[in-house]
Amino acid sequence: MTELRFDGRVAVITGAGRGLGRAYALLLAAKGAKVVVNDPGASMKGGDADIGVAEEVVQEIKAAGGEAIASTDSVATPEGGAAIVQKAIDTWGKVDILIHNAGNVRGAPLKEMSQEDFDSVLDVHLRGAFHVVRPAYALMCDAGYGRIVLTSSIGGLYGSRNQANYSVSKAGAFGLSHVAAIEGAEFGVKSNAIVPAAVTRMAEGRDTSVYPPMEPDLVAPSVAWLAHEDCSITGELLVSIAGRVAKAYVAETKGVYQPSWTIDEVAERMGEIGDRKDSIVFEPVPNGHAEHIGYSFGMTKG
Template structure:
């Protein structure tokens, strides 16, 4: 198979100062993309800021012969999202790829969760992706081309204790993906999502021994494929971890039809309504 390269293309990777984002940025640059390495340089909970993490990744890329610039703007504000895209345009003249990867954690059992913990997580994960994507959208529409990758999570898709804020934000990214896949189709813009399972700064404390097999480098190949011009998928979600790749999809069961529906008839038919044996896949203009 022909090697997937990105010559003359420009990629923005948010949260690329470490972990998954770093791997994505380095691999895209290795394959010829010019990369904007965005990272606020904050702690896992979003506190603090420094450009040193982003610059360290840029130094790795340039030492290997690639081209990249560092950017320390916050995805959590409209101005920050616009500044990230402006930096790419100023340096390289265009944007072909956006990987929405930036994230923080503010975990707590729901009974203990505060509004500040919810707001902070949604601001980075969901509003952050919205802010950068909104800024890059007119660029991609004008050039009739774009590849966007969302970073969702098994927590949003399936649930996990103590992460109601994180799960809500991550599932919001899936809803955003489905809408933008429809709106972007006429302008050659695809948008997909990955649900990564990887050992990173955000997950190493909760993965324990299992994390040893979860190298972040094993997630990046899926991102690279979804970012490539030859990828025709849109509105797809892929679970990726430890070398395994699976599609996650939203399905609708055959269900029942009853124009005289009552609560009692629902109760009587609930097993048939729930039966997943026959289903239709939903999501996006070409999904399924």
């Protein structure tokens, strides 16, 4: 089997100074990619920046014979996102790969969560994704090639207690990825979301002693494959947790059609409505949106 490499490719990786992002940067660089290591070195709550964090990873890559540069701009603003992407353009003239991994955590019960904590997390995870995707995606479309990997979460799929801001952000991330995949298909741009789990700074405060091995290195190969030119999927969610790699997807029950409904009838037929037998999956690409509508309309015709 031929070794999958990234020779000649330029990758921008946000949140690459520690944890998962660092693992992604080291792996892609080891396989030949030129890497923009972006990380302002902030704490998990978003403050106390350490601009040396990104440079440490750059030096580690260079010591191993790779090519990398540091970026300490924040994804939390449009200007910061544009500057991160521009760093790749100024240095190597292009962006082939964008991996948005930057994150922060400000947990609180929903009834107690402040607007500041809600916005702070969305600014990094979700708005931050848009801030880097928007400039990178346009360049990729113009070049006729690109790979985008956004970070979702099991919290984004299933929700997570005391993490409304995080869960909302991670649900939004795969929505953004789907749109980039749909609109990018004609331009050679593929976009997918990774649903990773690893023991990193985000696990602080949890008892991880009973966890199986969950190092960032276990997730990195899946992300690297999504970033590779041979990646065969787009508009999908790839799960990587404790050595398990799987696909997550949205499914619908077959549903029930009636030409009119009352509240009582909805209640009476909820068992049929929710019957998961013969569930249906509408893939985002090429046009799951239209397929969903077409299927629903088709039921009106029997």
